[in-house]
Amino acid sequence: MRSRKRANLREVALKAGVSIATASRVINKSGSVSEKARVKVNAAIEELKFVPSAAAKAINSGRTRTVGALVPTLDNAIFARFLRSLENEFANSGLSLVVSSTNNDPELELERAKKLVQIGVEGLLISGTDHSQEFHELIEKVQLPTVATSFYDPDYHLPTIGYDNKQVSQKALRYLVGLGHKQIGVIHGPTANNDRTRARLAGLNELAEDVVFVFAETEMTVEGGCEAVILFLNSENRPSALISLSDVQAIGAISELKRQKLHVPGDMSIVSVDNLPASQFLEPALTTVNLPVAEMGEYAARAISGWIENNERPESILLPAEIMIRESAVALHQ
Amino acid sequence: MRSRKRANLREVALKAGVSIATASRVINKSGSVSEKARVKVNAAIEELKFVPSAAAKAINSGRTRTVGALVPTLDNAIFARFLRSLENEFANSGLSLVVSSTNNDPELELERAKKLVQIGVEGLLISGTDHSQEFHELIEKVQLPTVATSFYDPDYHLPTIGYDNKQVSQKALRYLVGLGHKQIGVIHGPTANNDRTRARLAGLNELAEDVVFVFAETEMTVEGGCEAVILFLNSENRPSALISLSDVQAIGAISELKRQKLHVPGDMSIVSVDNLPASQFLEPALTTVNLPVAEMGEYAARAISGWIENNERPESILLPAEIMIRESAVALHQ
């Protein structure tokens, strides 16, 4: 029942008194067109507020100039920063960004991916390694340039742009061990369908040596961080320091520790992973391993546009993740 | 040079040994198709990993099932929350979301809007009232269902879904006045091309009565908040309390005040506007007017999908913005 108002090329050509081929040539500045015709067509375009249909363009050229990004969630500021970089960089290349969130659910991811393929995205950005078999088959079959982010693995079957998640958590651990901590509580989000969390946990276990871990898997929310602290305080081997695998959980943990009248870092040190914009302004300022998500967005966007434009498959890129030493962790006082 | 690999309907029909009309009927579950044909076609679809082209669909139906969102920036967590709601709600209606950021630049906004019209978005979400003349003409001419967010004005020429920006800042002001403050520093972002900021400032001036304001316009960043505090501390009539029109600037302000060895709220109260997820975990917990952006996203998405599906123009919606009283503002001690 919607009134179709958008003008099409035929109407433009009619109004300008030329053929649609000539009108098309004016719009695309292709082929030679006389000055008279050009002027008439441009006037008609202006008058009709004609905007060429990307769908019709796409159907001829097979090109949509659109890229899809599948992110686990938009809820975390860390992904917002990533998207911002992406969008910025893609806009510079004349590409549009379609965003879909997957909630770390491979089935939902597959569904959203199909939608993106329907739209005709020319490239795809995904997070991590946990995807359904059918998802892999789909991007394989449609030959969709796809870059996996948030981790680095040069042997992965797709180009990867990200950090080494094992090292990320190990940086946090080494710092705490260097401060003398041996009883460490680890707060992390769900491991199901989240390879990055699993990799970070694996990194910790590999480097365990003479530290004892207590693990708490909670939701990746502020409340999840609170819960984890309560678990630790009730556990028999109470840790002297915490590693949180996300800043949001760390924020919750600090807040719960304060509520329990424990001083951070005096009574409990905490080191985290993410480095959200607000983290350095917490009290105490959060010591956390910075995930270079803005750079990741930039590199990933460039990798995808290069792949699309020049058909050259990008190389994997390892981005450094540095620990930002601030105030939330101190040496263990015996 | 890219190898076209995506299968099309003709190939599916050929493989299944039916006509493309029959194949099309199977895919769309329209018209009657024999069980035999259905099975053959579905097998061919599976085998070829066929995904119908949205462009071809769009060209016939004029429908792309895509919506565009023009946001000032993706850098602020407040917009991330808004987008999350949008994406969620649109996904439920089978709509895809294309995101474009405008940097509060009307020319850039126009350019991005044209791109969105090309793509054939069926609806558009914009922020505020500051748009170029040509932008208005465009959405008028192409009859694009457009909802303006982040403010409420039932008399605006488009449906608006948002809060009353004057009241938002007045809530902050009333609270401080109630605490006895009369010298108030106001931190705000650029007013150029930002009607929401201007409305909030207008709200303050309208309610000025016997308070004296000192205004500081700085970038809408943490650093901007720091700068503003330095300005206030050097000004002759030093305020006893601050109103920050964004939480990010408030975070910077608090951090700078601490650096200057001033106690918040003891030496300086501060009330803000936004209520970012992290704000309640700052020290002191930030008293701030909550902007209901998640709800705004939900309502806006529903308004747009209703407009698209049923061609009924939505009503404007005023969302309440409540002040979250926490710890960053206290009564003025004489």
Added chain:
DNA sequence: TTTATAATTGTAACTAGTTACAAAAGCAAT
């Protein structure tokens, strides 16, 4: 077996553009 009716299927036109190819027009030199 014939007929009537319903169910299924295929052909071809249509959507909004691009582009190969042929035709027409413009222009200068003969």
Added chain:
DNA sequence: ATTGCTTTTGTAACTAGTTACAATTATAAA
């Protein structure tokens, strides 16, 4: 005025689907 060349223009086929309409086939009743 004719020829040869370049420039400009238009026709029609093509992209990947949908769908109206006609044709075919299946099924049941006579």
